Amino acid sequence: MEWTNSILQGVLVGGLYALFATGLSLIFGVMRLVNIAHGDLIVLASYLALVATQTLGVGPLTSLLLIVPLMAVIGYGLQRILLNHTLGDDLLPPLLVTFGLSVIIQNGLLEVFTADSRKLHAGAIETASWPLVSGVSVGALPALQFVVAVLLIAGLQALFYRTAIGRAFRATSDDPATAQLVGLDNRHVFGLAMALSLAVVAIAGVFLAVRANFDPAQGPSRLIFGFEAVIIGGLGNLWGTLAGGVVLGVAQAIGAKIDPGWQLLAGHLTFLAVLAIRPEGFFPRVKH
Amino acid sequence: MSPRDFHIVWGARSSRAGGVVALALVAALAAAPYYAGSANLNLLTQFFAYLALATLWNLLAGFSGLVSVGQQAWVGLGGYCMFALTMFGGVHPLAAVAIAGVVAAVVAVPVAGLLFRLRGAYFAIGSWVVAEVFRLFSSQMSALGGGSGTSLPTRVITSIATSRQGREFTIYWSSLALVALVMGLTIWLLRSRWGLALRAIHHNEIAASANGVETTRAKLVVYVVAAFGTAMVGGLIFLQKLRISPDAAFSVNDWTAFVIFMTVIGGIGRIEGPIVGAIIFFALRETLSDLGSIYLLMLGAVAIVAMLKAPRGVWGYIVEKTGFEFAPLERRVVYTPAKPATAVLPKGDAQ
Numbered sequence: 001m002e003w004t005n006s007i008l009q010g011v012l013v014g015g016l017y018a019l020f021a022t023g024l025s026l027i028f029g030v031m032r033l034v035n036i037a038h039g040d041l042i043v044l045a046s047y048l049a050l051v052a053t054q055t056l057g058v059g060p061l062t063s064l065l066l067i068v069p070l071m072a073v074i075g076y077g078l079q080r081i082l083l084n085h086t087l088g089d090d091l092l093p094p095l096l097v098t099f100g101l102s103v104i105i106q107n108g109l110l111e112v113f114t115a116d117s118r119k120l121h122a123g124a125i126e127t128a129s130w131p132l133v134s135g136v137s138v139g140a141l142p143a144l145q146f147v148v149a150v151l152l153i154a155g156l157q158a159l160f161y162r163t164a165i166g167r168a169f170r171a172t173s174d175d176p177a178t179a180q181l182v183g184l185d186n187r188h189v190f191g192l193a194m195a196l197s198l199a200v201v202a203i204a205g206v207f208l209a210v211r212a213n214f215d216p217a218q219g220p221s222r223l224i225f226g227f228e229a230v231i232i233g234g235l236g237n238l239w240g241t242l243a244g245g246v247v248l249g250v251a252q253a254i255g256a257k258i259d260p261g262w263q264l265l266a267g268h269l270t271f272l273a274v275l276a277i278r279p280e281g282f283f284p285r286v287k288h
Numbered sequence: 289m290s291p292r293d294f295h296i297v298w299g300a301r302s303s304r305a306g307g308v309v310a311l312a313l314v315a316a317l318a319a320a321p322y323y324a325g326s327a328n329l330n331l332l333t334q335f336f337a338y339l340a341l342a343t344l345w346n347l348l349a350g351f352s353g354l355v356s357v358g359q360q361a362w363v364g365l366g367g368y369c370m371f372a373l374t375m376f377g378g379v380h381p382l383a384a385v386a387i388a389g390v391v392a393a394v395v396a397v398p399v400a401g402l403l404f405r406l407r408g409a410y411f412a413i414g415s416w417v418v419a420e421v422f423r424l425f426s427s428q429m430s431a432l433g434g435g436s437g438t439s440l441p442t443r444v445i446t447s448i449a450t451s452r453q454g455r456e457f458t459i460y461w462s463s464l465a466l467v468a469l470v471m472g473l474t475i476w477l478l479r480s481r482w483g484l485a486l487r488a489i490h491h492n493e494i495a496a497s498a499n500g501v502e503t504t505r506a507k508l509v510v511y512v513v514a515a516f517g518t519a520m521v522g523g524l525i526f527l528q529k530l531r532i533s534p535d536a537a538f539s540v541n542d543w544t545a546f547v548i549f550m551t552v553i554g555g556i557g558r559i560e561g562p563i564v565g566a567i568i569f570f571a572l573r574e575t576l577s578d579l580g581s582i583y584l585l586m587l588g589a590v591a592i593v594a595m596l597k598a599p600r601g602v603w604g605y606i607v608e609k610t611g612f613e614f615a616p617l618e619r620r621v622v623y624t625p626a627k628p629a630t631a632v633l634p635k636g637d638a639q
Contacts, residue, residue: 028409033409034408034409034410034412034413036357036412036413082592082596085596086595086596091353091355091408091409092349092355092556092595092599093595093596093599094409095355095357095409095412096548096552096591096592096595097592097595097596099357099545099548099591100588100589100591100592100595101588101592102588103541103545103584103585103587103588103591104585104588104589104592106584107581107582107584107585107588108581108585110581111581111582111585220416220540221420223413224413224416224417224420227410227413227414227417228417231406231410231414261424261427261428261435264420264424265421265424265425265428268417268420268421268424269421271417272402272417272418272421275402275405275406275414276402279405
């Protein structure tokens, strides 16, 4: 029963990893940009939520109403002012510029908030749980997180395949030059993609900050979890990414159950094993 | 004008001058223990380590398109190998450094097999995952102090040399020899057929492959060479520090971010770039590092501005303006007629 419980927790946290991954693969899909600062932006969202809860006296979930649009604006600005200038045939500029950005965000947060680890407090919902069967119970907060993750992924799926902006994303992804010929402004489309990416990860970042401690140095591990979920699930498939996140969450939960020192290692080794056995991931790109 | 009249050469007078300058510089540096103080020697030893790391990262990212942000994997592996071999194997520290390089080269083969399945930027993050795996494994090794690390026993330290000064000299000379080896090896590799293959891959992998370049093998060669060199540098770094811990050994800031900064500022894709970049980095570090995180913040900002405004770096700018290169890698075709006075050119054929 203890094992069932751990695996269940792993599945639920996997939803958050899937959201990190979705943000990452969204911008990769649309503009072939891998954002090394992705994890640090997630941590930035957690700190912004911390400031919002402290100054406005609202709960972390309410603060999302402010943090999500704020992160979207930051994303759009970042893309238009900085990242659009790095895009091209060469791989190095986007990689190195976002790497520099990662160093800047980490040290900026360190300067403002110190290296102390913080946590967001959501009140009663943190401890509420429903027993499923004897010995297995599901916490209200993890369950809420997972449901939100699933709903968000369903929403993004609908956005991509049913709306005009989704069509613009797919068009620029397929052929940026032709997309421009038919009247799309790529710079604007890329800005919107980054805005959407950061809005999604802001939700995940705030949820994770309620669940576990965070500090300025945690960005890279968040980037890596998201990346692993993308590769395990298979590139270019949102539901696959959710599965990838769940696989990663379960692997970490099982590792942690064996030995606390094995939590992260088990996740990484699962990723490497998938890379060795099935490099295209479990659910590679779906054709539409 | 027969094909015999054409010769393929590297660079011109400047490269021969470069060779002479390099030899003179190495000789002057080799004599440094006799005139430089202990603090300066210490600084130079660190400089050599960073120059070697930057040269190897440049070999990967600048010449072969393998942008790794996980080179700390090999620095840490080298350091831990050196510690394990000296503490439990009774191996002489300098021999342990060399063996650490070989161990890393062997480990790099299967690692490359996995990482090469990831393309471009995903390769970069994959290399980071590998470094994280190494770090987590190292913190599981209780014989080497687990997560908090360990120090080199006195027995091992005195086996380098009995006096403190003797140790400093030995480590200094070893670092100088290693950086000379790394730079020599890099120039040799880039001028060999592998170098030609790498440049072709860097420009267009599909076209290179279509022209018969064994792309995967060429990338494997360069990845393994880089791991070999980086691990030896790591071994020497931690021989100088005398203490190792997972966080220090596998630090992404110390062994990758700074190294990338140097290469980008100096001039990526040029042999001289890391030298210029390392000098700039150490000048900044010696004057500004008291500022702590503000200093790192500035490094990040400078790197971004450099990448956007001057992507060829300081040395690239100098070459652009003057055409001067110490260690040119491009081959040039030179026309030197074998018998200029008697050469008879068929009419209409000459250009």
